[in-house]
Amino acid sequence: MKKIPRHVLSALILCAIVIGLVTYLGISFSAQSEAEPIYPGAGVTKQEMLSDYCPALKGTAGDTEIYTLDSGVPGASMLVLGGTHPNEPSGFISAVALIESCRPTEGILYVIPRANNSAFSCTDPQEASPTRFTIETAGGSRSFRFGSRATNPVDQWPDSEVYVHATSGQRLSGSEMRNLNRAYPGKEDGTLTEQIAFGITQFIKDHDVTMTVDLHEASPEYTTVNAIVAHERAIEVAQVSLWSLEDVMKITVEASPTNLHGLTHRELGDYTGTLALLMETANPSQGRLHGATSRELVTDGADKFYERAAGYGALTVDYPEGGFSISGRCARHLTALNEFCNSYMGEDGVICLGDFPSYTDIVTKGIGAYLSAPQE
């Protein structure tokens, strides 16, 4: 029998190791495309897909669920967008909590928890982010994906050198082509990201949505954080809400810049009749000053470097005792959403989110108390 040369044998062994490694990595990477389950609560009356409003999205990674929570009592309506940027998890988790726990008593609540569904299937390059994080509920822990700021390049590629915003002609860095919050009001025959934005804009127009709130997070050293950004027509609602919100949290209202295009608080206000608002909380896992980007950093938000930076006055927000926990961040979002509803009194009626937990309740019990237990 002919002996296999030594260099061929070593090459064969290495090839086998490579194939094994790629199989393992491929399976673990592909798991990020599997959507975590959302368990609609008693308040959910209807479930649709975004492709019902932009048919080009059907069968693509951009198609996503829209949940309707109709109280049955005529009134105004609110659309909540979670997961515009899936690396800002409190927006997504707050949206899931609404779907699973909220029971409006007046008006209609619409929720799109994974606004950019494609961006949940990858993480940002060179950030070493975890792909998942867990939240404890009364019946066990639930795993959620930690995604990317932008649409997965596998679904939309390549980026041009310069991104020209379709309706304004604004020029931004090419990577912003895949940022949903730079794509509004969207384009029916545009890129996947523009089509998602178009679908959401179309949904708002078709349902004549009174108020739209886009839930975000930002790094604690960023200027616009712990803030409500409001379109000029929504400033009044934001200011009135502030009177109550300031009793439980430090928060500011900022006017949407008229010369920054593609964002929900600008374009949805300009192109539809909705009152467009955007919320920002402080998320240290997005910042530049933190240590290891671990699952705990995402959920507990405790980081010794941020704590030290706060001591130097380098942050734009206070460092909370114990860190920027996801329960605290969701509490800010949910409390503000409830206050926006309480503050609105228009010709189309009011919105009442029913028996809604207080800020203190959410912080002390944890956001997991408002999520369903994992089901088989």
Added chain:
Amino acid sequence: MLKYVYLAITAFLLVLIAVNMFRKKGKGSLFFQIDASLVMVTLLLRLLLLK
């Protein structure tokens, strides 16, 4: 279309590296082969659009 050009270039590089890996003989060839296999991991992931 650009995606297929990208995939074709990646596949071509992968084949070149694999062929060279089997041709490398002599002292120190194992280190070259380990180098090559590390590059192959990233190229294969790119070929499968996983990275």
